[in-house]
Amino acid sequence: MEILESGIGELIQPYDMDEFREWNRTQKSRKLIDKRMSEQEAISKFVFDGCYIGTELYGTVRAPMSLAREVIRQNKKDLRVCGQGVLELDLWLAAGLIKKLDITYIGLEVYGIPPSLRRAVESGQVETCVEWSNASITWRMKAAAMGVPFLPARSMLGTDMLKYSAAKVVEDPFTGIKVALLPALILDVAIIHVQRADKYGNCQIEGITGFALEMSRACKRLIISAEKIVPNEEIRKYPDRTVIPYFLVDAVVHAPFGSYPGEMAYMYGRDEAGIKEWVDMSATAEGAKEYLNKYVHSLKDHAAFLDLIGTKRLEQSVENRERRE
Amino acid sequence: MNATTYTKTELMICVASRLFEDGTTCFIGTGIPMLAAMLAVKTTAPNLVPVFEFGGTGAILEELPRAVGEARTFHKGISAAGICDTMETAQRGFIDYGFLGGAQIDPFGNLNSVVIGNHDHPKVRLPGSGGGNDVGSFCWKTIAIMQHDSRRFIDKVDFLTTPGYLTGPGAREVAGLPPGTGPAYVVSTMALMDFDPDSYRMRLKALYPDVTVEDVIANTSFELVMPTNLDAIQAPSTDELRLLREEIDPLKFYI
Numbered sequence: 001m002e003i004l005e006s007g008i009g010e011l012i013q014p015y016d017m018d019e020f021r022e023w024n025r026t027q028k029s030r031k032l033i034d035k036r037m038s039e040q041e042a043i044s045k046f047v048f049d050g051c052y053i054g055t056e057l058y059g060t061v062r063a064p065m066s067l068a069r070e071v072i073r074q075n076k077k078d079l080r081v082c083g084q085g086v087l088e089l090d091l092w093l094a095a096g097l098i099k100k101l102d103i104t105y106i107g108l109e110v111y112g113i114p115p116s117l118r119r120a121v122e123s124g125q126v127e128t129c130v131e132w133s134n135a136s137i138t139w140r141m142k143a144a145a146m147g148v149p150f151l152p153a154r155s156m157l158g159t160d161m162l163k164y165s166a167a168k169v170v171e172d173p174f175t176g177i178k179v180a181l182l183p184a185l186i187l188d189v190a191i192i193h194v195q196r197a198d199k200y201g202n203c204q205i206e207g208i209t210g211f212a213l214e215m216s217r218a219c220k221r222l223i224i225s226a227e228k229i230v231p232n233e234e235i236r237k238y239p240d241r242t243v244i245p246y247f248l249v250d251a252v253v254h255a256p257f258g259s260y261p262g263e264m265a266y267m268y269g270r271d272e273a274g275i276k277e278w279v280d281m282s283a284t285a286e287g288a289k290e291y292l293n294k295y296v297h298s299l300k301d302h303a304a305f306l307d308l309i310g311t312k313r314l315e316q317s318v319e320n321r322e323r324r325e
Numbered sequence: 326m327n328a329t330t331y332t333k334t335e336l337m338i339c340v341a342s343r344l345f346e347d348g349t350t351c352f353i354g355t356g357i358p359m360l361a362a363m364l365a366v367k368t369t370a371p372n373l374v375p376v377f378e379f380g381g382t383g384a385i386l387e388e389l390p391r392a393v394g395e396a397r398t399f400h401k402g403i404s405a406a407g408i409c410d411t412m413e414t415a416q417r418g419f420i421d422y423g424f425l426g427g428a429q430i431d432p433f434g435n436l437n438s439v440v441i442g443n444h445d446h447p448k449v450r451l452p453g454s455g456g457g458n459d460v461g462s463f464c465w466k467t468i469a470i471m472q473h474d475s476r477r478f479i480d481k482v483d484f485l486t487t488p489g490y491l492t493g494p495g496a497r498e499v500a501g502l503p504p505g506t507g508p509a510y511v512v513s514t515m516a517l518m519d520f521d522p523d524s525y526r527m528r529l530k531a532l533y534p535d536v537t538v539e540d541v542i543a544n545t546s547f548e549l550v551m552p553t554n555l556d557a558i559q560a561p562s563t564d565e566l567r568l569l570r571e572e573i574d575p576l577k578f579y580i
Contacts, residue, residue: 057379057394058379058394059392060391060392060394060395061379061392061394061395062394084455086392103453104453104454104455105452105453105454105455105456106452106453107355107452107453107455109355109356109391109392109393110355110356110391110392110578110579113449113450113451113452114452117450117452118449118450121447121450122447122448122449122450124446129444129450131439131453131454132454133454133455133456133457133458133459134378134408134412134454134455134456134459135408135409135412135416135456135459136458136459138408138409138412139409139412142409153416154416154462154463154501154502154503155416155458155459155462155463156458156462157462157488157500157501157502158485158488158491158496158497158499158500158501158502159435159458159485159486159487159488159491160439160444160484160485160486161439161454161458161485161486164439164444164484169501177501178500178501179501180501207396207399207405208379208380208381208394208398208399208405208406208407209380209405209406209407210379210380210394210407210408211407211408211409212407213407213409214407214409263395263396265396265399265405266396269396270391270392270395272391321396322396322397322400
């Protein structure tokens with residue numbers, strides 16, 4: 001097949017589909033094992049310096065913030081990261097943990113361009129930014145989830161996005177139209193936050209599923225944090241709600257208010273003041289450092305974080321939740 | 326501020342909201358497009374189907390979403406799925422409109438939201454495409470909403486993030502983008518623009534109250550196509566301003 005155009009971006013996570021199959025055969029137990037552990041244990045066990053890691057959903061929505069803060073606490077360095085991120089990746093950038101990015105969007109949404117992204121990229125601290133659209137990065141994970149080496153798409157064509165990605169353009173051998181080929185993305189580690197899971201790792205999500213289905217099936221190690229740990233019988237009562245089956249999962253962390261200051265559909269709403277605090281403090285490198293000291297380094301764990309936030313604010317965010325009625 | 330005075334941003338949101346067609350599907354990006362969509366639903370397009378990229382389709386927009394994934398993007402919605410569902414729906418031709426923003430725009434409606442300056446050593450790193458490139462590639466018609474000044478309306482964008490008409494007639498099709506798609510309007514803080522059907526270059530369509538053609542030319546770094554007849558944009562109505570200020574953005578995130 002003739003390659004019509006090749007992106008000059010680095011394929012920062014090369015893949016081998018047969019090795020992935022072998023990994024899934026030998027490294028992922030089919031047994032029902034109790035996988036509950038703390039944030040500290042999960043991050044120290046599965047996240048390593050230089051690993052390729054992703055988070056889901058993002059920043060202010062169903063984000064694994066307690067795990068993201070633990071990654072900073074343990075100073076896991078030289079991370080290669082994919083995303084979309086708002087708070088979580090912004091914190092990692094501010095902490096100087098990210099070396100390479102498959103970037104789609106790192107922004108503060110309503111609050112604009114994140115100063116910590118600007119500082120990290122413009123200073124060269126982040127060595128490489130490979131560009132992808134939101135659809136294309138998700139389809140890359142979908143390819144891995146399907147067990148195929150690439151997927152064709154009609155995204156990024158004709159633009160600098162294609163040029164600065166690692167995609168390739170070819171003609172469809174059946175109809176002749178041009179398509180972008182998106183290479184599969186197999187992450188070393190994925191961390192995903194959900195409403196409920198059982199101790200084995202069966203997960204159920206309420207509200208939008210973002211790219212949880214794709215990412216959970218496109219990684220070698222999967223750390224789940226869950227607002228609630230429920231009995232296996234509870235999962236089996238609503239099997240239609242299970243979006244991540246246990247055998248994909250390596251660690252289950254109980255993290256109530258795990259997405260705070262972001263939201264969790266039908267459980268708690270976002271704490272605008274909590275989000276704004278990061279927006280304001282991250283305006284300068286010193287402010288960002290101060291924020292990290294206050295909310296990460298000076299605290300032992302997630303329980304200490306919740307103590308610092310206080311019951312009043314957490315109750316207020318529960319009051320502000322999306323309701324089904 | 327009373328009902329007879331209004332800001333440029335308020336007027337821009339009103340102009341954008343009047344472009345929504347009732348009964349169509351529409352991809353809504355973060356920010357001003359969300360306000361415009363909410364205003365449209367409350368005025369001229371009550372049956373608009375808003376689609377938010379992370380999975381929310383058909384939400385009842387009662388409160389302003391501050392994020393494209395928050396629960397307000399599927400509040401009383403018809404579905405809360407995932408990004409593959411919304412993007413694949415767009416890729417197979419189901420999404421009529423896409424509303425987008427950007428830091429720079431060129432005469433062919435190409436948008437930049439990645440970097441100012443050189444990609445590898447940028448002067449300013451911007452957030453990135455997000456779903457912007459996908460929306461601009463897949464939706465039948467796209468509408469860009471932009472601050473109007475000569476640094477943003479430029480002859481060549483520093484980084485072509487979201488495809489407009491690329492280099493002109495036929496270029497999208499040559500690149501492999503789905504035929505029949507492309508930018509329809511640009512809504513700025515000074516004027517409404519569309520695209521000349523022959524050259525596919527941006528064309529002035531209508532001026533805002535108190536804005537002259539000279540003002541627009543002075544704030545645009547490329548040559549705009551001039552229409553045979555210039556339309557005039559009506560100032561925001563009392564009702565539009567009341568909805569915007571009291572119901573849509575009472576906490577003043579944007580206005």
